[in-house]
Amino acid sequence: EQMARERDQQKLRGETTFFRVVLEASETPLAIVEPQKGRIRDLNSAAASLLGSKVETLSGNAFAQAFEGRRPTEFMETLQAAASAEELRGVEAIARRNGHVIMVYPELFRAAGDLYMLCRLNEVDEEGATGPEAA
Protein backbone atom coordinates (compact mmCIF):
# COMPACT_ATOMS: atom_id res chain seq x y z
CA GLU A 1 0.00 0.00 0.00
CA GLN A 2 2.79 2.37 1.00
CA MET A 3 4.71 1.33 -2.11
CA ALA A 4 1.65 1.89 -4.27
CA ARG A 5 1.37 5.42 -2.92
CA GLU A 6 5.03 6.09 -3.62
CA ARG A 7 4.55 4.85 -7.17
CA ASP A 8 1.56 7.18 -7.57
CA GLN A 9 3.61 10.08 -6.25
CA GLN A 10 6.41 9.36 -8.69
CA LYS A 11 3.94 9.12 -11.58
CA LEU A 12 2.46 12.43 -10.46
CA ARG A 13 5.88 14.12 -10.46
CA GLY A 14 6.51 12.57 -13.88
CA GLU A 15 3.32 14.01 -15.37
CA THR A 16 4.12 17.41 -13.86
CA THR A 17 7.54 17.27 -15.55
CA PHE A 18 5.95 16.43 -18.92
CA PHE A 19 3.58 19.36 -18.48
CA ARG A 20 6.37 21.81 -17.60
CA VAL A 21 8.67 20.63 -20.40
CA VAL A 22 5.96 20.96 -23.05
CA LEU A 23 4.66 24.30 -21.73
CA GLU A 24 8.13 25.80 -21.96
CA ALA A 25 8.89 24.20 -25.37
CA SER A 26 5.80 25.82 -26.85
CA GLU A 27 6.68 28.92 -28.83
CA THR A 28 2.98 29.80 -28.63
CA PRO A 29 2.63 32.18 -25.67
CA LEU A 30 0.38 30.31 -23.20
CA ALA A 31 -1.00 31.06 -19.75
CA ILE A 32 -3.20 28.88 -17.56
CA VAL A 33 -5.49 30.98 -15.40
CA GLU A 34 -7.71 29.97 -12.46
CA PRO A 35 -11.01 31.56 -13.50
CA GLN A 36 -12.43 31.91 -9.96
CA LYS A 37 -9.43 33.65 -8.48
CA GLY A 38 -8.30 35.26 -11.74
CA ARG A 39 -4.75 34.19 -10.95
CA ILE A 40 -2.06 32.92 -13.31
CA ARG A 41 -1.41 29.28 -12.37
CA ASP A 42 1.28 28.75 -15.02
CA LEU A 43 2.68 30.50 -18.04
CA ASN A 44 5.62 29.99 -20.37
CA SER A 45 8.54 32.25 -21.21
CA ALA A 46 6.98 33.16 -24.55
CA ALA A 47 3.92 34.56 -22.73
CA ALA A 48 5.95 36.27 -20.00
CA SER A 49 8.20 37.94 -22.54
CA LEU A 50 5.20 39.18 -24.57
CA LEU A 51 3.92 40.75 -21.33
CA GLY A 52 7.31 42.34 -20.72
CA SER A 53 8.14 40.28 -17.66
CA LYS A 54 9.38 36.92 -16.40
CA VAL A 55 7.70 33.63 -15.54
CA GLU A 56 8.74 33.83 -11.86
CA THR A 57 7.39 37.38 -11.58
CA LEU A 58 4.00 36.71 -13.15
CA SER A 59 3.20 33.23 -11.77
CA GLY A 60 0.56 33.43 -9.07
CA ASN A 61 -0.28 37.08 -9.89
CA ALA A 62 -3.70 38.31 -10.92
CA PHE A 63 -3.91 37.96 -14.71
CA ALA A 64 -5.66 41.35 -15.00
CA GLN A 65 -2.69 43.02 -13.33
CA ALA A 66 -0.53 42.26 -16.38
CA PHE A 67 -2.74 44.56 -18.45
CA GLU A 68 -3.53 48.25 -18.48
CA GLY A 69 -6.77 49.40 -16.83
CA ARG A 70 -8.24 45.93 -16.37
CA ARG A 71 -10.11 45.07 -13.18
CA PRO A 72 -9.82 41.42 -12.12
CA THR A 73 -13.54 40.62 -11.94
CA GLU A 74 -14.54 42.47 -15.12
CA PHE A 75 -11.56 41.07 -17.04
CA MET A 76 -12.32 37.47 -16.04
CA GLU A 77 -15.98 37.93 -16.99
CA THR A 78 -14.96 39.25 -20.40
CA LEU A 79 -12.60 36.30 -20.90
CA GLN A 80 -15.24 33.79 -19.76
CA ALA A 81 -17.72 35.25 -22.24
CA ALA A 82 -15.16 34.97 -25.05
CA ALA A 83 -14.32 31.40 -24.03
CA SER A 84 -18.00 30.45 -24.13
CA ALA A 85 -18.57 31.95 -27.59
CA GLU A 86 -19.09 29.47 -30.40
CA GLU A 87 -16.56 31.00 -32.74
CA LEU A 88 -12.93 31.67 -31.75
CA ARG A 89 -13.08 35.03 -30.03
CA GLY A 90 -10.19 37.05 -28.65
CA VAL A 91 -10.07 39.82 -26.07
CA GLU A 92 -7.81 42.76 -26.82
CA ALA A 93 -5.72 44.09 -23.95
CA ILE A 94 -2.64 46.25 -23.50
CA ALA A 95 0.34 44.81 -21.66
CA ARG A 96 1.00 47.09 -18.70
CA ARG A 97 4.77 46.72 -18.75
CA ASN A 98 5.54 47.38 -22.41
CA GLY A 99 2.37 48.79 -23.98
CA HIS A 100 2.10 45.93 -26.48
CA VAL A 101 -1.36 45.31 -27.86
CA ILE A 102 -2.21 41.68 -27.23
CA MET A 103 -5.10 39.44 -28.22
CA VAL A 104 -6.01 36.89 -25.56
CA TYR A 105 -7.78 33.76 -26.81
CA PRO A 106 -9.33 31.97 -23.81
CA GLU A 107 -10.55 28.40 -23.67
CA LEU A 108 -12.05 26.63 -20.64
CA PHE A 109 -11.13 23.11 -19.63
CA ARG A 110 -11.59 20.88 -16.62
CA ALA A 111 -8.74 19.12 -14.79
CA ALA A 112 -9.15 17.02 -11.62
CA GLY A 113 -12.67 18.42 -11.24
CA ASP A 114 -11.63 22.08 -11.34
CA LEU A 115 -12.19 24.61 -14.08
CA TYR A 116 -9.22 26.29 -15.71
CA MET A 117 -8.73 28.74 -18.53
CA LEU A 118 -6.07 28.26 -21.15
CA CYS A 119 -5.15 31.60 -22.72
CA ARG A 120 -3.14 31.90 -25.92
CA LEU A 121 -1.59 35.31 -26.30
CA ASN A 122 -0.88 36.88 -29.63
CA GLU A 123 0.70 40.24 -30.30
CA VAL A 124 -1.30 42.48 -32.60
CA ASP A 125 1.03 43.87 -35.26
CA GLU A 126 0.49 46.87 -37.53
CA GLU A 127 -1.36 44.75 -40.09
CA GLY A 128 -4.15 44.26 -37.54
CA ALA A 129 -5.28 41.41 -35.34
CA THR A 130 -4.41 37.89 -36.40
CA GLY A 131 -5.73 34.70 -34.90
CA PRO A 132 -3.36 32.20 -33.31
CA GLU A 133 -3.68 30.00 -36.41
CA ALA A 134 -2.23 32.71 -38.58
CA ALA A 135 0.87 33.21 -36.42
Next chain:
Amino acid sequence: EQMARERDQQKLRGETTFFRVVLEASETPLAIVEPQKGRIRDLNSAAASLLGSKVETLSGNAFAQAFEGRRPTEFMETLQAAASAEELRGVEAIARRNGHVIMVYPELFRAAGDLYMLCRLNEVDEEGATGPEAA
Protein backbone atom coordinates in the same frame (compact mmCIF):
# COMPACT_ATOMS: atom_id res chain seq x y z
CA GLU B 1 -5.38 5.80 3.25
CA GLN B 2 -7.81 4.75 0.54
CA MET B 3 -9.00 8.34 0.27
CA ALA B 4 -5.42 9.59 0.06
CA ARG B 5 -4.83 7.26 -2.87
CA GLU B 6 -7.96 8.44 -4.61
CA ARG B 7 -6.83 12.03 -4.17
CA ASP B 8 -3.43 11.13 -5.66
CA GLN B 9 -5.14 9.44 -8.59
CA GLN B 10 -7.27 12.48 -9.24
CA LYS B 11 -4.23 14.78 -9.06
CA LEU B 12 -2.47 12.46 -11.49
CA ARG B 13 -5.35 12.66 -13.97
CA GLY B 14 -5.35 16.43 -13.49
CA GLU B 15 -1.66 16.77 -14.37
CA THR B 16 -2.15 14.50 -17.39
CA THR B 17 -4.96 16.80 -18.55
CA PHE B 18 -2.75 19.89 -18.16
CA PHE B 19 -0.05 18.15 -20.18
CA ARG B 20 -2.42 17.16 -22.99
CA VAL B 21 -4.10 20.58 -23.17
CA VAL B 22 -0.77 22.41 -23.40
CA LEU B 23 0.77 19.93 -25.85
CA GLU B 24 -2.16 20.41 -28.23
CA ALA B 25 -2.28 24.20 -27.74
CA SER B 26 1.35 24.49 -28.79
CA GLU B 27 1.67 25.58 -32.40
CA THR B 28 5.28 24.42 -32.21
CA PRO B 29 5.29 20.88 -33.63
CA LEU B 30 6.39 18.68 -30.70
CA ALA B 31 6.94 14.95 -30.19
CA ILE B 32 8.02 13.12 -27.04
CA VAL B 33 10.03 10.02 -27.91
CA GLU B 34 11.15 7.13 -25.66
CA PRO B 35 14.86 6.98 -26.51
CA GLN B 36 15.34 3.29 -25.64
CA LYS B 37 12.44 2.00 -27.70
CA GLY B 38 12.57 4.78 -30.27
CA ARG B 39 8.81 5.07 -30.03
CA ILE B 40 6.63 8.18 -30.12
CA ARG B 41 5.05 8.51 -26.65
CA ASP B 42 3.09 11.66 -27.51
CA LEU B 43 2.90 14.24 -30.23
CA ASN B 44 0.65 17.15 -31.10
CA SER B 45 -1.44 17.85 -34.19
CA ALA B 46 1.09 20.40 -35.43
CA ALA B 47 3.78 17.68 -35.49
CA ALA B 48 1.50 15.03 -36.96
CA SER B 49 0.38 17.35 -39.73
CA LEU B 50 3.99 18.28 -40.59
CA LEU B 51 4.67 14.53 -40.93
CA GLY B 52 1.62 14.15 -43.17
CA SER B 53 -0.39 12.08 -40.73
CA LYS B 54 -2.55 12.13 -37.62
CA VAL B 55 -1.86 11.98 -33.88
CA GLU B 56 -3.75 8.68 -33.47
CA THR B 57 -1.84 7.10 -36.37
CA LEU B 58 1.63 8.10 -35.22
CA SER B 59 1.31 7.69 -31.42
CA GLY B 60 3.15 4.58 -30.28
CA ASN B 61 4.88 4.12 -33.65
CA ALA B 62 8.64 4.03 -34.15
CA PHE B 63 9.75 7.64 -34.68
CA ALA B 64 12.17 6.55 -37.44
CA GLN B 65 9.25 5.09 -39.37
CA ALA B 66 7.87 8.58 -39.98
CA PHE B 67 10.95 9.41 -42.05
CA GLU B 68 12.45 8.16 -45.30
CA GLY B 69 15.31 5.67 -45.12
CA ARG B 70 15.88 5.96 -41.37
CA ARG B 71 16.63 2.86 -39.30
CA PRO B 72 15.33 3.02 -35.73
CA THR B 73 18.65 2.34 -33.95
CA GLU B 74 20.80 4.56 -36.15
CA PHE B 75 18.21 7.37 -36.10
CA MET B 76 17.94 7.34 -32.31
CA GLU B 77 21.74 7.39 -32.01
CA THR B 78 21.93 10.40 -34.32
CA LEU B 79 19.25 12.19 -32.31
CA GLN B 80 20.92 11.35 -28.99
CA ALA B 81 24.22 12.74 -30.29
CA ALA B 82 22.50 15.96 -31.39
CA ALA B 83 20.72 16.22 -28.03
CA SER B 84 24.03 15.86 -26.20
CA ALA B 85 25.78 18.55 -28.27
CA GLU B 86 26.51 21.80 -26.48
CA GLU B 87 25.05 24.04 -29.15
CA LEU B 88 21.50 23.62 -30.49
CA ARG B 89 21.86 21.00 -33.18
CA GLY B 90 19.17 19.68 -35.51
CA VAL B 91 18.92 16.47 -37.49
CA GLU B 92 17.56 16.76 -41.01
CA ALA B 93 15.12 14.09 -42.13
CA ILE B 94 12.53 13.65 -44.85
CA ALA B 95 8.94 12.94 -43.86
CA ARG B 96 8.00 9.61 -45.45
CA ARG B 97 4.38 10.52 -46.11
CA ASN B 98 4.75 13.90 -47.82
CA GLY B 99 8.45 14.33 -48.68
CA HIS B 100 8.77 17.46 -46.53
CA VAL B 101 12.29 18.25 -45.35
CA ILE B 102 12.19 18.56 -41.58
CA MET B 103 14.73 19.59 -38.98
CA VAL B 104 14.37 17.68 -35.72
CA TYR B 105 15.73 19.44 -32.61
CA PRO B 106 16.07 16.86 -29.83
CA GLU B 107 16.46 17.52 -26.13
CA LEU B 108 16.74 14.92 -23.36
CA PHE B 109 14.89 15.18 -20.06
CA ARG B 110 14.09 12.94 -17.14
CA ALA B 111 10.58 12.33 -15.82
CA ALA B 112 9.70 9.90 -12.98
CA GLY B 113 13.21 8.42 -13.27
CA ASP B 114 12.99 7.65 -16.98
CA LEU B 115 14.75 9.36 -19.85
CA TYR B 116 12.69 10.98 -22.60
CA MET B 117 13.46 12.97 -25.70
CA LEU B 118 11.54 16.09 -26.58
CA CYS B 119 11.74 16.76 -30.32
CA ARG B 120 10.75 20.06 -31.88
CA LEU B 121 10.08 19.71 -35.58
CA ASN B 122 10.60 22.51 -38.03
CA GLU B 123 9.94 22.44 -41.75
CA VAL B 124 12.89 23.53 -43.87
CA ASP B 125 11.65 26.07 -46.40
CA GLU B 126 13.32 27.24 -49.61
CA GLU B 127 15.29 29.89 -47.72
CA GLY B 128 17.19 27.12 -45.93
CA ALA B 129 17.12 25.66 -42.46
CA THR B 130 15.86 27.85 -39.66
CA GLY B 131 16.08 27.11 -35.95
CA PRO B 132 12.92 26.78 -33.89
CA GLU B 133 13.54 30.29 -32.52
CA ALA B 134 13.23 31.78 -35.98
CA ALA B 135 9.86 30.15 -36.74
